[in-house]
Amino acid sequence: METKTNLRDGQFESGTFAYQGSIPALMLVFQVVNEDGSNVVSDVMGVLGTRFFLEREETRFRAAREFGVTSSKSAKVEVQVEDGAGGWLSMDGPLFSDSEDGRAMAARYAFPRQSKEIRLRLMLNGEMEGELALPNPGYKAAAEIFSPVALPARAPIRDGELVLTEMAAVTPVPYPRLEVESSVSPSNGFVMSTTVSDAWGNIYPQFRESHLLPGVKMLRIDAVVERRASRFPYRLADVRVLGTAKPTAAGQWNTQLADGGSAAGLTELELLPPDAPVEEVAVKKKLGRSSSTSGDEPLACTIVFRGEMSELDWAAFEAAHKTMECRLFVQGKPVDGSCRPSSVSYSKVGGRVKLEGRYHWLGALPERVELTVGIPLRLPADHVRFETAVPPPVKSDRPGKVRVKGGMRQ
Secondary structure (H helix, E strand, O other): OEEOOOEEOOEEOOEEEEEEOOOOEEEEEEEEEOOOOOEOEEOEEEEOOOOOEEEEOOOOOOOOOOOOOOOOOEEOEEEEEEOOOOOEEEOEEEEEOOOOOOEEEEEEOOOOOOOOEEEEEEEEOOEEEEEEEEEOOOOOOOOOOOOOOOOOEEEEEOOEEEEEEEEEOEOOOOEEEEEEEOOOOOHHHEEEEEEEEOOOOOEOOOOOOOOOOOOOOEEEEEEEEEEOOOOOOOOHHHEEEEEEEEEOOOOOEEEEEOHHHHHOOEEEEEEEOOOOOOOOOOOOOOOOOOOOOOOOOOEEEEEEEEEEEEHHHHHHHHHHEOOOOOEEEEOOEEOOOEEEEEEEEEEEEOOEEEEEEEEEEEOOOOOOOOEEEEEEEOOOOEEEEEEEEOOOOEOOOOOOOEEEOOEEEO
16 A cells, blocks of 8 residues: 655645635545555545544445445555644544545544644554645634633523533533523523534534544533524514404404515415315425314414515515414414414516415414414524533533523434
């Protein structure tokens, strides 16, 4: 076996190190060949994407044909990066996927940034085959200065507080336990995502088999808190008002479009009684789905809105709303009940979009009062940052999880 280590202008052969991706990572494109020039087949299978997943095999690389790799030999190929303290860390991959020249890719999220050069070595069947140093694409002259907070720590959000209760000291990487405390919504009305990083800018994706780099004493937790459309109790100020509906003595509703509905391109709003004939409307694209009204909640009415707008206005309409499942209000207060899509249909003709949405309202409606109909706006997410010390490692049979008070989301 041999490795080609020609280095020109920071390039390793024609592959390069790339500090890129939605999550910053060290990415290496390289080539390993046999002495006779044939491609090497690895028994390490990698799946490339936002994250990297490994499935190690002790036999010949089963997916070789799928990736177009041909060789009479196979080898366990591993790429390692120096950890900044004299040790070595395995990179994800390599994934061999090019039959013409046998190039492969390996990657790792966390790697040392403090040195202008980064050291790598290639392992073949557990033996070191070669070592080289390349310019470090993630080099930083100094780490950021963190200001750690004592736990539990609190930060305000739009509808309450986000609480960092602890850093779960679970090997290999500690992860935050977070709770939302709110008087506006139950815990399941929120959904959270988190990013854990160190002072050098390394990100440690959750539930990855990745260790903290040597010397990391503090971590930064960036949390994004959003409202769950199906569970959050939207207020009148949180919706676009489509119009109003007044009950009649005959059990019908007289409806009137509001300025917000007309300005959005809607032309008609209806509330149909539960015994109204059902009009079949095809479900198209991904705007809605057929829905059953079975269950304990009675069907109170069917909300129908129609409109026509330009494709540009339609794109803005979609972007502005978290969901098109309607909400009902009486004198500014939400009506208890739930909205289920019956069907949503739209068609594009000559640069114009025609829309019709039908939604079932389940649950009792107040009698002889005017209703306000709205659809939830896309509320701004809360971005919260905590900085805290790394806890001492402890053994645990449960991985760290992001916890919303009353529930848990991995």
